[in-house]
Amino acid sequence: MEILYFFAKTGFYATALVTLAAAILVVTLRNLFHCALALILSLLGVAVTYLYLKAEFLAIIQILLYIGAIMTLLIFAIMLTHRLTDRSVSQTNRQSLPAFALLAVFNIFFIASLAAVPWKINSASLAAKIDTQALGAFLMGPYVFPFEIISIVLIIALVGAVILGRTDQ
Amino acid sequence: MTPIPLNHFVIFSLFLFSIGLYGTLTRRNVIGILMGIELMLNAANINLIAFSRYISPNPETGQIFVIFVIVLAACAAAVGLAIVLAMYQNRKTVQAEDIHILKW
Known part of the structure; x- marks a missing residue:
């Protein structure tokens, strides 16, 4: 094993x-x-x-x-x-070097701070089994309000995409 | 049979986020910028699931929120690409610096 x-x-x-x-x-x-x-x-x-x-x-x-x-x-x-x-059009702007330097500094800072954090590992959650049925029960139980909000957002976004995408007035 | 350390997941998603942010900052094409945003959203999703799996007393919260993030990413892609296509039809450009009609 x-x-x-x-x-x-x-x-x-x-x-x-x-x-x-x-x-x-x-x-x-x-x-x-x-x-x-x-x-x-x-x-x-x-x-x-x-x-x-x-x-x-x-x-x-x-x-x-x-x-x-x-x-x-x-x-x-x-x-x-x-x-x-x-290929004839340049695909990047002139910010490559500043962006790279910024992200290098960000990564070094983040990894250094990550090494200093003692995480408390929760072994019960690590072993927990979350299948599709359990996820559905949680979506329809404690998280039903965000679930409804997200469906409203989805329908608004789809209607907006259709309105933006049509060509004739 | 110890599990993979949590820090390895976090560092992996940190690198993925950084690469996505680099693409978002340096691309001129709006579709390329959208691809960078998708990479960043995926990095955030990995973090959500890893932390809820390793630390949180409720291991399901991260997965529920990842479902919401994926739905919002689909919304962003649909609306963003509709805007890109409308911009391409009206102004014949998909470069970010040419789209400045809202700039004063």
Whole structure:
């Protein structure tokens, strides 16, 4: 069994590396369509990370909603505006160096402060099993008010997108 | 068979957030900026689930909030891309510095 846990842990770090590499490709590639493909790989890595955190329902939702719906929308928009996203146009502004320096300082500060925090690990929650049925019961129980608010937000956003997207007056 | 330390999840999501923020700051294309925002939202989601799984006495709260964040990300993508397409039809540009009609 010990060897299985070793392979599982190695798999987590490999997934994290692939996710970060794909994310770097997303922000550096010139062709936006290739960026979208790298973003799909990165989102898949995040879904695998959800599996390592024992959130199976969210991993499925991540694949269905992010990769299935949002990325389809993004690729649709990239293809509709493709004449402006080809190689001849520069894709980055002149803020690369300041942004990189700022984020390096931010990361160093954050990692240094993270190492100083003693987290109190709650072993009961670590072992708890949250399946889809339990999530549904919580959504319809203590969290029913935010659930209703989020459905109103969703319907408003969809109506707004339809109004913005129509061409004839 | 000790679990993966919490700090490793947090550092992973910190790097993912930083990469997304870098893309948001440096891209000229509005669709590229949206991709950076999606990366940042995913990093926040990993943090929510990891902290609720490792520390919180209620391990379900993080997952519930991640569902809300994913729905809001879908709303943002739908409305944002509708704005991008309308801007492309009216002004023939998707570069962020050309969209300044609200700037005085």
